[in-house]
Amino acid sequence: MSTLGDGNFDSQRHLVAAQSDLKYKLTKSITIETGIKLTWQRFTSQQNYFNQVANQRLPNVGRTNAFDYWENINSGYAQVSKTFGLFLLKGGLRVENTNMDGHQRVPTDTSFKINRTDLFPYVYLSRRVAKIAGYELRSYLVYRRSITRPAYDYLNPAARYVDQYLYDRGNPALRPQFTENYEVNISVEDRPLFAIGQNNTRDIFTNVVYQDPTNRSLAYRTYDNLGTNKETYFRVLAGIPPIKRYFFVVGAQYNHNQYSGIYENKPLNFSRGSWSFFTYHSLKIDPRSTLTLNGFIRTRGQLQFYELSNFGGLNLSLNRKFMQDKLMVTLTANDVFFTNFYEFTLQQGSVSATGLRRNDTRRFGLTVRYNFGIRKKEERVNMFNIEPQN
Secondary structure, three states, X not given: OOOEEEEEEEEEEEEEEEEEEEEEXXXXXXXXXXXXXXXXXXXXXXXXXXXXXXXXXXXXXXXXXXXEEEEEEEEEEEEEEEEXXXXXXXXXXXXXEEEEEEEEEEOOOEEEEEEEEEEEEEEEEEEEEEEEOOEEEEEEEEEEEEEXXXXXXXXXXXXXXXXXXXEEOOOOOOOOEEEEEEEEEEEEOOEEEEEXXXXXXXXXXXXXXXXXXXXXXXXXXXXXXXXXXXXXEEEEEEEOOOOOOEEEEEEEEEEEEEEXXXXXXXXXXXXXXXXXXXXXXXXXXXXXXXXXXXXXXXXXXXXXXXXXXXXXXXEEEEEEEEOOOOEEEEEEEEOOOOOOOEEEEEEEOOEEEEEEEOOOXXXXXXXXXXXXXXXXOOOOOOOOOXXXXX
16 A cells, blocks of 8 residues: 655754854954854744645644754863963863743654853964075964754654654753863964874764664664764875975875773763875966866775764866956766765664665766956965865
8 A cells, every 4th residue: 555645844944153253463463353143043944744644634743843942052262372482372261151942833842952061271482493485384282172062853853754763853952062182283374294193082973773663664863972082183285385387285084983882771882993195286288278186095984983984085276367357167077986975884782774875976066157347365285185176
């Protein structure tokens, strides 16, 4: 017997932000910076689903939901920097006041409120190392504390059905996660050429899968605070500056994650390391034509607690200027060999799953752009920008 139905989804988001910054040079070697930022956000979500039964269109109570969310974040910072010969010392403190109010109206009346104030210190010591091809290399010792807040859809407790065996729902009790970062790096224009560091995260929240408590044949995905995570990483970049017709950048990064916490009321320990390799190439064929190539490979990847197979992708782009450089024609090819997909394995408590996630990431495109206005002043090319050019 076939089942028919339909649904519609309506969401609206309104955001207002106000910001002010002040930079004051107290003496030749001391600089003071301060500022404030205020944001207000309003989000509403309405999902209506219906089933077709005997020529009657009836509401699907299990899927229909409505959710309202309001957020206000007030923040301020102050920092001082001082030079000591070849060294630069900078330290500061940011304070953030967070106010969240969520209210699910359908199918059940639930609500949550969050009001908290947090402090985030920051300090680094920097020294100039060398200057190559007009670019200044600096070494850094860095410490910082940061916050990652759950998005409103992570908090929405309404069920969102994926298929007959799985549905998604948010967790109103989800707490933000805090990370302390320690890093040593050598950078050019704030982009690390070499870096080694560690992130220590507590109250880490991640996507998890649980069995439905009332129907063991169903599973649901949600977000939960599982414990702590220690991530140790190493990355390196190498290349040649864009001083001639061709330049390139190649890089590698290694990440090792170690989770420790509680899952389904049982101890959870998870350790995994993975490598990422990426590259960017640019060839100026003639004064008006540029060919670019960028790609990446990720081995033994990890997505939260999902263990992934090797995957990657290769992208190409060809730009050509016409009509005194006012007309730009761009040919693009993304994921040329259709390799940006992966198999996954999930072992979480009582949940065991394997599968394949493949998206239609292969794209071929043609873009035509004409500039009617005054040309912008040419900016200095960043040799470590690995984003594809359009």
